[in-house]
Amino acid sequence: MRTSTRRWAVAAAAALMAPLALTACGSGGGSGSGGDSDTKTLTIWHYETDESAMGQAWNKAIDIFKTEHPDVTVKVEHQTFEQIQKNAKIVLTGKDVPDVMEYNKGNATAGQLASQGLLTNLDKVVTDKKWDDKLPGSLATTGRYDEDGLMGSGSWYGVPNYGxxxxxxxxxxxxxxxxxxxxxxxxxxxxxxxxxxxxxxxxxxxxxxxxxxxxxxxxxxxxxxxxxxxxxxxxxxxxxxxxxxxxxxxxxxxxxxxxxxxxxxxxxxxxxxxxxxxxxxxxxxxxxxxxxxxxxxxxxxxxxxxxxxxxxxxxxxxSSGNLWVVPSHANSKSLAEDFIDITLRPDVQNVLGQAGGLPVAGDTSTITDPKTKELTQGFADILQQDGLAYxxxxxxxxxxxxxxxxxxxxxxxxxxxxxxxxxxxxxxxxxxxxxxxx
Structure with a gap:
């Protein structure tokens, strides 16, 4: 949480965290819409500082992505929460959009964009990459929206990876x-x-x-x-x-x-x-x-x-933290999905946990600081009993x-x-x- 008030007020406000931008129309990868239009660029939008737990974890994921995709140029654009909140719908209706972006969960945010056709349906990739095994029960609720944009059922339009x-x-x-x-x-x-x-x-x-x-x-x-x-x-x-x-x-x-x-x-x-x-x-x-x-x-x-x-x-x-979403007009959807998959890997999740974040698929035994471990174990205990109540x-x-x-x-x-x-x-x-x- 970047501000102590925001998270709690976020989902109640009518339009929170606006999605990021992707690059031109193009078919998406594992989302059931064909392959990318042969792009060699992945554009990522997020609003985490390098010092934050999430920022450190995403930087680790970017490093891994670059190693595994040496021929791809990665462009990272840091947005502010307010910029995304204000401009999400406008940005995503255009063609100059990011390939993957951090966005807020909830009926009035991710749900609204999903119902308007501005986010990519991720059902197939969630199944293929077994993300649903890592995101069970109440943790999955914030990533799924029905045709009216209501949270908790329907298709996957976002992927949480911290809490x-x-x-x-x-x-x-x-x-x-x-x-x-x-x-x-x-x-x-x-x-x-x-x-x-x-x-x-x-x-x-x-x-x-x-x-x-x-x-x-x-x-x-x-x-x-x-x-x-x-x-x-x-x-x-x-x-x-x-x-x-x-x-x-x-x-x-x-x-x-x-x-x-x-x-x-x-x-x-x-x-x-x-x-x-x-x-x-x-x-x-x-x-x-x-x-x-x-x-x-x-x-x-x-x-x-x-x-x-x-x-x-x-x-x-x-709840889960913010979501990774793939805009419908993204040009490099398969690359975006690969990046999301990396953020759910243990080595990235453990960086998140060690830095004081709350990983959804990490190993608390790798955390050495007692208070950080105490915090993370509390979240793990909640997940074990499916206890998130939003x-x-x-x-x-x-x-x-x-x-x-x-x-x-x-x-x-x-x-x-x-x-x-x-x-x-x-x-x-x-x-x-x-x-x-x-």
């Missing part, structure tokens, strides 16, 4: 200093929250003006819910019961935590940066947030800290802002849990109708 998830960061020094046991169950988590509050410490660093509080709420929804609820909520498999057990218990529990002072009274006006600074400075013992904070925490924190999955949960907010604002466009606003009202105690759920239900169902054309 992200929300977990719990702990200030172990504060736990030790105040004699509080590090929680491993949900009951122990609540006991820890109460113990810190009894000592005059607000236990949870969070922020209501941006994504963090919504992710905390969603962790609670997932604690009381199950995979069926996730599929109904995220993939529209069935109607969501907004006043059913899971939604009600989660919202009531968050309201209870607010009333007990586990969440600061000023949280409604705080942003993600405020949350992070509070935890990094040692003021808060617990922060529930995403793996995108890891690099900064590792470099800035001076106390003993750790990380774990949300206690007691089998499902967790998170993000709470993903289902419909504009839901991010509604979720932020409604939960701010809960922090301010200006709305009851039932009123908050009514507000969320109204926006969700309206957005769903718009998306499905009902």
């Amino acid at each position: 992200e998830y929300v977990g719990v960061y702990l200030n172990k020094d504060l736990f030790a200093k105040d004699g509080v046991a590090v929680p491993t169950t949900f009951d122990q988590l609540e006991q820890a929250l109460a113990a810190f509050k009894a000592k005059g410490i607000t236990p949870l660093a969070t922020a209501g003006a941006e994504y963090p509080l919504g992710q905390l709420w969603y962790e609670l929804v997932l604690h009381y819910g199950d995979r069926k609820l996730v599929d109904d909520y995220q993939l529209f498999k069935n109607d969501v019961d907004w006043h059913g057990d899971a939604m009600t218990q989660a919202t009531d529990k968050l309201d209870e935590w607010i009333k007990k002072g586990y969440v600061g009274k000023d949280a409604a006006g705080l942003k993600a940066e405020d949350m992070g600074v509070s935890f990094i400075s040692g003021k808060a013992p617990i922060m529930v947030s995403g793996s995108w904070w890891f690099g900064r925490l590792k470099s800035e924190i001076t106390f003993d800290w750790g990380q774990e999955l949300f206690p007691g949960n089998a499902l967790h907010p998170g 993000y709470p604002d993903w289902p419909v466009a504009g839901f991010y802002d509604v979720l932020v606003s409604q939960l701010q009202s809960l922090v301010n105690q200006s709305k009851s849990p039932d009123q908050v759920l009514d507000g969320l239900k109204s926006a969700y169902e309206s957005g769903k109708k718009d998306l499905l054309g009902e």
Whole structure:
């Protein structure tokens, strides 16, 4: 995650990460549309810095590609997230496009472009290269879209090769200093929250003006819910019961935590940066947030800290990272597919893991740094139990802002849990109708 707010808001915005450009019309390779038009150039667009885990891994993949394709010229163009978001559709409707590009997942992004015929169907190459064996279950969801551009079923239009998830960061020094046991169950988590509050410490660093509080709420929804609820909520498999057990218990529990002072009274006006600074400075013992904070925490924190999955949960907010997609007008589709295949190889995936990324097909035993290994093992544990549940604002466009606003009202105690759920239900169902054309 390049910014702490972006990933969570990304899928809710109407058009996120715009695809990159390819080179002139031409048939694609293993995607079932014939061979490339005999090009000797591969153009790659992505927006990772060389210092990032993804940037280091992609550079490794490029080096391997060059070795295996010595007669091909590789052109790498670094775009910004904002450039791609703003110009994707315009770029991809033209003929001067990249052969492979990094793009964001979701109904309003990759799904929208796929439904408009701007991305190459990758079904055949996924089967031929056995990518589906490396990307099972919930990990595959973000790469597949139906004819309406809805995520989770239909054909493959994107290939993820790293991931992200929300977990719990702990200030172990504060736990030790105040004699509080590090929680491993949900009951122990609540006991820890109460113990810190009894000592005059607000236990949870969070922020209501941006994504963090919504992710905390969603962790609670997932604690009381199950995979069926996730599929109904995220993939529209069935109607969501907004006043059913899971939604009600989660919202009531968050309201209870607010009333007990586990969440600061000023949280409604705080942003993600405020949350992070509070935890990094040692003021808060617990922060529930995403793996995108890891690099900064590792470099800035001076106390003993750790990380774990949300206690007691089998499902967790998170997803694959961005996708590699092949524009429909790409001129070197077979080469693009070869490059994607290389990014899924163990030697590239292990570079990703060793640098603090979250590989989907890596070997955690190759990671030597203890904290990096801890982070990566957490993601591996989630994948093993098919526990990715995506993000709470993903289902419909504009839901991010509604979720932020409604939960701010809960922090301010200006709305009851039932009123908050009514507000969320109204926006969700309206957005769903718009998306499905009902």
